[in-house]
Amino acid sequence: MSSPRRITLKDLAAELGVSTASISNAFNRPDQLSPKLRERILSEARRLGYTGPDAKARSLRTGRSRIIAVVLAESLTYSLNDAVSSELLSGIAEVLDAHGHTLLLLSGRQHASQAPGSANMADGYIVYGLMPSLMLLSGLPAQSPLVAVDFNIDDRPTVHIDNEPASYAIARHALRTPSRRPAVINLRLTRQPCNGRITEEHELLSAEQTITRSRLIGFHRAFEEHGIDPAQVPMWNIEENTFEVSAPVIEEILDLPEDERPDLLLCMSDRIALTALTLAERRGLRVPQDLRLTGFDGIAEGQYRPPRLTTVRQDSVEKGRIAAKMILGLAPRERKLLTTELLIGESCP
Template sequence: MTPSHRRITLKDLAARLEVSTATVSNAFNRPDQLSPALRDRILSEARDAGYVGPDARGRSLRTGRSKIIAVVLADSLTYSLNDAVASEFLAGVSEVLDEHGHTLLLLPSRQGMRLESASMADGFIVYGLLPEPQMHEQLSQQRPLMAVDFDIAGHASVHIDNHAACLNIACHALRRRPRRPAIINLRSTAEPCNGRIIDQPLFSESQTITRARLNGFYEALAEHDFVPADVPMWNIEENTHDVCSPVIAEILDLPDGERPDLLLCMSDRIALTVLTLAEQRGLRIPEDLRMTGFDGIAEGQYRAPRLTTVRQDSVAKGRLAASMVLGRTAMESHCLTTHLIVGETAP
């Protein structure tokens, strides 16, 4: 028996069971290497002895690998888990990590992330534009590291073609010529702005994917003989119903002769909030107001009228990112395809 004051070790358990330490380790980490009866006997004895499994810290020191992959989030943990697009992405990452016996560590950068807390991670996936440029410098030294939905110099990335996707959906919506088109941006201004964009400077395309989306809208407007600079724009600071609502209420409460009759929205959450508030005001969709979204989240396709949007496969994006950081897919940049979903909000 081991002394009561000392935690039982793998070696202690192996001696008690009269098996090798490798056999005990396999019971926890490689169960396919043992017969079901032997594994059950080891796990039962482990429970009785209070042994919870091999020490991950010790394994890391021996192998140089922690089997931990860190995902650095541009937003808070609460926001990322509630956001449909981010949660789909994380589901794709988790699926691959589960398959290969790795653990997911989430690091929300907007809550004062300290890179030291992830020093044991075997790799890093940086999801979305980070709020503080110095984080880019810290992270760029990590290997392996890859970025999703933005670029870090010298590292591979996974993107979708945001410009082409928005050009495509805007051209579709503009075929039925609107009188007063407008754009609702998502985090596109260099300084925080939750409302009408008047003179606020915008991020460049290299800084945020939403600027690439805006440029796609602009190209489509120009092709349909609108002057992009004359098309009114609003900005949303956070992709949630509560933050969207006051901005959209301001738009929908404009006088009839000023209210847009087509809203090109940079996310499905924005477009769905438009849809809800428009219905509350008795506006007919699409007769009085048409709208497009972006992302293809399930909610937009289940409710009526069904949202016209761009579908990006965020789960596939997460799977690819995880496969790359684990070294199972080449660490090179990828651009994933999207497709247009034509619903009733902009037929």
């Protein structure tokens, strides 16, 4: 209550009449001093309210902070509420936790404009999501380990899933039941923001820049195999993977006259597919009789209630675990590709 300032390791050493090295060793290297001395130090420390070496000083001295930063392309708000990215984060957190590290969340968006922040305190960086600005990356200490998840960045280590084959597989499954008017709902596929129908005007991002493009390529391969010209398949784009942002686009699709309205919607995410499901049901459309739907991700919410989504299940938790292990040097720093699983629900039997 009345302590004028926090007690330091040096104060404690003076108080006990031992060297600062012994205090430090008592907390960090028990084998470097006698158990008796260590016990005395620890109990005196408790008594005097010294809770251990200051992390700020230690990190400066040792050069390591035991903090790993996750740089999120989306806002923190979005990332924390989205099922897929929060699973990624929990996989990361699980591994960091188990190895005495903690997780610092950085938003890619805020980052660029930021005054010098705490970003360069981290021992390593996991960068998640599409197209982080180069500014952002150049702001990070060049020599720190960095792992990219779901996109490529130079020749850095990455963790990916098999987007193209997985999308091919789900589209092939869907097209086994003939579809007269298939359509695709993309996610962040266009260079310029577009929350609506994609036209020839729109420039699409490359497969290097976004996983969505790889997924579209898989869909197209399946279309061609079934004698459908991909260029004739209408496409829409969604700017953010939320109910709120995707709902108006989906309403636009469902508003089409019945002979133009798609009977099969291949969606780039479960969130989009679930939004389509909700809105279709509200209008009295039956899924799958009137409209078949596929998703991507395999989030729990899509599997709780019938009709369960036909989707591609990816293990985002494992993706996070692997990225964290790479950063900590517990897994080889390479380009890792995870496989996915086709999940067949009632939304597209």
